[in-house]
Amino acid sequence: MSQTELARSAPPAPKGPVEEFTTLAPSPRELMKRRAKSHIGFIVGMSIIVFFCIVAIFAPFLAPHDPYDQNLSARLVDPVWGAKGTWSNIFGTDAFGRDVLSRLMYGARLSLMIGFTAAFIAGVIGVTLGIVGGYFGGKVDAVIVYLINVKLALPVILVALSIASISGGSILVLILVLGLLTWDRYAVVVRSLTQQFRDQEFVLSSLAAGASHARIIFREILPNLTNQIIVVASLDMAIIILIEAALSFLGLGVRPPTPSWGLMVAEARAVMFFKPHLIMVPGAAIFLLVIAINMAGDGIRDVTSPEGRG
Amino acid sequence: MTRADSGASQTSEPVIDVSGLNVDISVPAGILHAVSDVSFSVGPAETLSLVGESGCGKTITSLAMMRLLPRSAKLTARHIRFDGMDITNYTEKDMTRLRGNRMGMIFQDPMTSLNPVYRIGDQLEEVYMRHRNASRKEARERASFLLEKVGIINPAQRLTQFPHQLSGGLRQRMMIAMMLMCEPKLLIADEPTTALDVTVQVQILQLLRSLQKEFSMAIVLITHNLGVVARMADKVAIMYAGKVVEQGSVQDVFDRPTHPYTRGLLECIPRHGLTAGHDKLGSIPGIVPSLVGKVTGCSFRNRCLHAEEVCAMRDVALRPVKDNHDYRCLFSPEELAGAREGVAAQ
Numbered sequence: 046m047s048q049t050e051l052a053r054s055a056p057p058a059p060k061g062p063v064e065e066f067t068t069l070a071p072s073p074r075e076l077m078k079r080r081a082k083s084h085i086g087f088i089v090g091m092s093i094i095v096f097f098c099i100v101a102i103f104a105p106f107l108a109p110h111d112p113y114d115q116n117l118s119a120r121l122v123d124p125v126w127g128a129k130g131t132w133s134n135i136f137g138t139d140a141f142g143r144d145v146l147s148r149l150m151y152g153a154r155l156s157l158m159i160g161f162t163a164a165f166i167a168g169v170i171g172v173t174l175g176i177v178g179g180y181f182g183g184k185v186d187a188v189i190v191y192l193i194n195v196k197l198a199l200p201v202i203l204v205a206l207s208i209a210s211i212s213g214g215s216i217l218v219l220i221l222v223l224g225l226l227t228w229d230r231y232a233v234v235v236r237s238l239t240q241q242f243r244d245q246e247f248v249l250s251s252l253a254a255g256a257s258h259a260r261i262i263f264r265e266i267l268p269n270l271t272n273q274i275i276v277v278a279s280l281d282m283a284i285i286i287l288i289e290a291a292l293s294f295l296g297l298g299v300r301p302p303t304p305s306w307g308l309m310v311a312e313a314r315a316v317m318f319f320k321p322h323l324i325m326v327p328g329a330a331i332f333l334l335v336i337a338i339n340m341a342g343d344g345i346r347d348v349t350s351p352e353g354r355g
Numbered sequence: 356m357t358r359a360d361s362g363a364s365q366t367s368e369p370v371i372d373v374s375g376l377n378v379d380i381s382v383p384a385g386i387l388h389a390v391s392d393v394s395f396s397v398g399p400a401e402t403l404s405l406v407g408e409s410g411c412g413k414t415i416t417s418l419a420m421m422r423l424l425p426r427s428a429k430l431t432a433r434h435i436r437f438d439g440m441d442i443t444n445y446t447e448k449d450m451t452r453l454r455g456n457r458m459g460m461i462f463q464d465p466m467t468s469l470n471p472v473y474r475i476g477d478q479l480e481e482v483y484m485r486h487r488n489a490s491r492k493e494a495r496e497r498a499s500f501l502l503e504k505v506g507i508i509n510p511a512q513r514l515t516q517f518p519h520q521l522s523g524g525l526r527q528r529m530m531i532a533m534m535l536m537c538e539p540k541l542l543i544a545d546e547p548t549t550a551l552d553v554t555v556q557v558q559i560l561q562l563l564r565s566l567q568k569e570f571s572m573a574i575v576l577i578t579h580n581l582g583v584v585a586r587m588a589d590k591v592a593i594m595y596a597g598k599v600v601e602q603g604s605v606q607d608v609f610d611r612p613t614h615p616y617t618r619g620l621l622e623c624i625p626r627h628g629l630t631a632g633h634d635k636l637g638s639i640p641g642i643v644p645s646l647v648g649k650v651t652g653c654s655f656r657n658r659c660l661h662a663e664e665v666c667a668m669r670d671v672a673l674r675p676v677k678d679n680h681d682y683r684c685l686f687s688p689e690e691l692a693g694a695r696e697g698v699a700a701q
Contacts, residue, residue: 183426246468252423253462254482254533255455257448264481268472 080348087344093337101153108147109133112304116142124322136326139309140316145323148304149330155305156334159220159289164282166224171231172267172274178232179239180262189232196229205288209297219298223285234277235270242266272349279342283335290331306331368439369396370540370573371420371458375433378415378424378597385647389415389428390597392673397573397590399540404576404584404605406620407594410643413577416594417543420575421460422450438540456486459534463546465526469518475529476514483536494536501532504569505562524555528562535566542567543575548583560587581624585609593617596643596654599673603680613682613691615659653684661686 081087100107116138123129124137124145136145178189205222212218242248243266251265292298293307301308306327313323378390390412397403405413418424420435422445435443438457442450454460462468469478479501480494489497495514502510505528518526527547534542544563548556564587567574576587584591584605591609592602593616601614612618619639641658644650653659656666665685673681676688684691 246462246464247470249423250460250462250468250530250533251470253421253454253460255451255453255486257451265470269470271472 077348081344084344084348086340087348090337090340090342090344093333094341097153097334097337098157100150101157104147104150104154108144108150109135110144110147112143112147112151113302114143118142121316121320121323123320124326127322137320137322139312139323145309145326148309149306149327151304152306152309152327153330153334155216155299155303156286156289156331159216159223160282160286160338163220163223163227163285163289164278166220167226167228167281167285168231168274168278170224171228171277172235172270174228175232175235176239176262176266176270179236180243180258180266182240182243186236189236193229193232193236196226196232199226201226202288202291205292206295206297209292216299216303219289219292223288227281227285230281231274231277234273238270238273239266242269272345275349276342276346279338279345283338283342286331286335286338367398369398369436370401370438371575372396372434372436373416373420373432374435375431376416376419376435377431378412378419378428379431380415380425380428382427382647387647388597388650389646390419391650393592393594393597393599394433395590395592395599395602397541397575399573400567400571401590402567402574402576402588403590403592404578404588405592405594406578406581406584408579408643411594412597413594414545415597417460417545417575417577420541420543421454421458422447423454423460452486455482455534455539456537457539458541458543459537459539460543460545461527461530461534461547464550465523465530466550468530469526471518474515474517475521479514479529479533479536482533486537497536498532501535502529504535504566505529505532506558507532523551524558527551527555527559531559531562531566535570538570539572541573541575543577545577546579547576548580549578556583563587581609581620593620596650597646598654598683599681600655600684601680601682602673603676607677607680611676611680611688613676613680613688614655614684615661615691616655617682619658661691 119134119138120140120142122131122134122138122142124135127137134144134146136149138144139148174189174192178186204226208222209219248261248265251261256265289298289305290307290310293305294311296311299305299308301312309327310324310331313320313327317324373396374394376390376393377388380387380389393412393416395403405416407413415424415428419430419432420437422430422442424430430443432443434441437453442453445453469475476495476498479498480491483489483494483497484491487493498514499510502513507513507525507528513521513525513529518529521529531547542563547563548559551559560583563574563576566572574587576583578584588605590603591605592599593608593614594600595616601608601612601617608617609621612621616639623638639658644654644657646654652667652669653662653671656662659666661684669685671683671685673683675681682688
């Protein structure tokens with residue numbers, strides 16, 4: 046067959062520039078906004094978190110009393126719904142006569158601060174290890190998988206307990222310990238996602254455009270992982286807040302008289318049968334914050350689901 | 356009119372000159388000889404087409420030119436000379452400076468070759484800013500200039516869109532524009548139209564040709580569509596099982612196909628009148644042999660009409676049909692042509 050004959054077998058080309066049709070799809074951000082507005086769990090969870098954050102940030106202005114101020118003449122005052130409750134101490138006072146509401150507000154500061162920073166530290170460690178292992182594979186990956194397995198074999202509470210008891214439990218130590226003990230879930234998720242993205246053609250084409258490995262990791266792959274990292278971070282933060290409360294309850298976390306929710310529950314133990322609200326109020330706060338973070342985390346996953354990424 | 360008739364300049368220094376390229380990949384079963392003894396050169400404004408079926412080493416050859424092979428692959432070559440420099444032993448850092456700047460590559464699937472989280476503009480501008488130390492503003496100007504070049508009517512708006520908002524054809528145009536940001540001397544196009552529908556294919560091919568003329572680029576076009584080869588290429592290399600079995604100018608190879616595989620390929624194309632109803636469309640029976648372990652003899656022998664015992668024993672070197680037209684077979688062109696007519700006569 047001759048060459049001209051073959052050339053003719055291809056369809057004729059249209060003349061002049063052709064504007065092709067494009068979908069008039071809204072931008073990803075637009076789509077996300079729409080989904081967020083109709084996601085009840087996301088809205089409820091986020092509202093509660095925002096509420097707690099505002100309370101925590103403005104605690105010095107919002108709190109009706111000084112959280113450290115003891116008043117031994119007004120110990121164990123009933124909450125406002127109790128028999129002898131007053132509006133001056135809405136949630137009553139504890140065994141030292143300190144205002145429960147004020148301590149709760151300052152406790153929110155501590156819980157959120159520890160939750161954020163520890164989850165951030167864990168995130169930095171976990172994301173770095175996961176992305177490096179997933180991207181480079183081979184021996185590097187084998188070492189990182191080994192590290193993840195070692196971490197998974199460590200019982201978090203037990204290790205946190207022993208370190209806290211040895212070091213005497215300052216807030217800084219608590220943050221570091223929790224950060225160093227919860228990075229594994231980031232690493233696992235990020236590693237497997239990186240493996241998927243590494244083989245995508247846009248990574249190859251950006252290599253072909255002269256991008257270095259570092260550039261590929263930070264500019265091409267990492268932005269694609271943000272959504273999932275945020276989801277993992279929110280769940281991680283919820284767990285860290287729970288562990289912090291547990292450690293403080295056991296007397297190995299935050300030291301008294303610092304207002305911490307776990308510590309408040311521990312201190313109320315002695316009077317739990319005749320003043321149950323002293324346990325229930327901080328307990329409810331922990332419950333509310335943790336469930337709100339979980340709801341928001343699930344919500345973020347749904348709202349930023351991949352179909353918005355086309 | 357076809358490409359070869361226009362007589363692109365063959366005299367000037369080649370942009371890419373590959374000689375004796377071998378790529379071996381370690382797989383669990385042993386060493387896979389993905390590409391063996393591939394040599395070719397492409398001059399400015401010239402198009403070489405690599406043709407062959409899936410797994411014959413076309414893509415590996417092109418990745419080898421960009422030095423983007425996977426780590427499990429080992430590359431050896433007498434030389435890979437790009438623009439006068441031997442890049443066979445260039446470090447990764449040196450290659451990074453070349454890729455996207457002096458040489459570019461576009462891929463088969465435009466749906467996945469742009470990063471979904473960035474606007475088109477950011478992705479185009481980044482290449483230019485990185486290689487040319489240009490400002491964002493200069494890069495933006497360059498990007499909209501190139502979008503117009505690739506036939507996009509409202510560049511300013513397109514640059515602010517995300518990849519998922521564009522059709523496949525538009526995305527491929529974007530990829531071409533991205534690779535042209537720094538005016539590369541060599542553009543490797545790995546089946547650039549396979550994932551597109553037929554009308555868009557033609558537009559993209561036309562676009563590549565007009566851009567080639569304008570920027571005087573060398574193009575290495577990987578395809579398995581011989582119609583595309585005839586339309587686009589000056590030279591063609593037919594690959595089979597990691598080796599070039601026939602290469603030469605498109606005119607020579609198509610007018611006088613010599614290797615049995617090339618003949619088979621050309622017979623696989625449906626033509627008006629010749630194949631309608633009464634005659635079966637040609638096909639090549641059999642499958643490509645495994646390339647793992649040591650390969651001796653002609654790798655096409657199991658599917659070849661002319662195969663004799665000697666084909667299994669001797670390795671075959673490329674030999675000339677005439678100047679600049681080589682084939683890889685033990686038999687002479689006359690023997691092959693004669694045997695062919697004998698078969699046809701029966």
